[in-house]
Amino acid sequence: MNPGVLNGNHDWGNAVQILNFYVDNIVKTSPFASLLMIRLLMLDIDGTLTRSRDVDELEPEALRAIQSIKDKIRIGIATGNAMIVAKSLARYIGIGAFAPIIAENGCLLSLNGEEIPLCRPGIKELGVELARRLGLKLSYQFNCRSFDAAFEITGNEDEIIGKIRAELQRMRVEAVVESSGYAIHVLPPGIDKSTAIMEVCRRLSIPCGDVAYIGDGRTDIGAVKLVGWGVAVSNAVPELRAAARIITKAPSGLGVAEFIRDYISR
Secondary structure, eight states: OOOOOOOOOOHHHHHHHHHHHHHHHHEEETTTGGOOOOOOOEEETTTTTTTSOOOOBBBBBHHHHHHHHHHTSSSEEEOOOOOOHHHHHHHHTSSOSSSOEEGGGGGGEEEEEEEEEOOTTHHHHHHHHHHHTTTBOOOEEEEGOOOOOEEESSSHHHHHHHHHHHHHHTTOOOEEEEEEEOOEEEETTTOOOHHHHHHHHHHHTGGGEEEEEOOSGGHHHHHHHHHSSEEETTSSSEEEEEEEEESSSOOOOHHHHIIIIIIIIO
């Protein structure tokens, strides 16, 4: 690649590309690479810690990699799952109950054992009404949720999303409709995983530039754009790969293990 020279019109987009090019080439080879610090690693669950985007089984290599660094840096979880699911996983993979845990796609945060709501109430009740009107099937975790309304993907994903958005317009209700690839979520506007990560950084006094986030789906885009180390596993959706700072060579949980090995354990 020939980075070229900025023209007189101050081509800042080109400047960012040039900077990214040079950073990409020094991260692992420069003697200054050790100064590029990762102080917090946040991980999505489904499609990221699992063996693939098609199964729920956790990838053993990812778990081993997490175990190898859990005493060196903070590790947390950011997921669309209910808090009870995320906390249980954090316990069993050994990162503990006091880890930063973001549930319901940013609506609920647990930090140092304290649960902190970040969304206004009412969306869960909206989910019940949408299910009644449109014949949707609520997620099996629905009763464990506080804010995010989640529906099972029982047909064409795009068609279901379109129906929900159209119905919200008819109801004159403002909400965000997004698919994680595993469920369709209805969320309050202005909230996603990135807003919760900003709150984590504020409370822990960690610059978001010192945070790594690894994900695979559309609901991870905001987080990947926010942090200094935005990572997409190789089988992530195209939109996330386009937004990511780093794309692993390996998929899902193997990609997590690869990133930990190459950028944290070295």
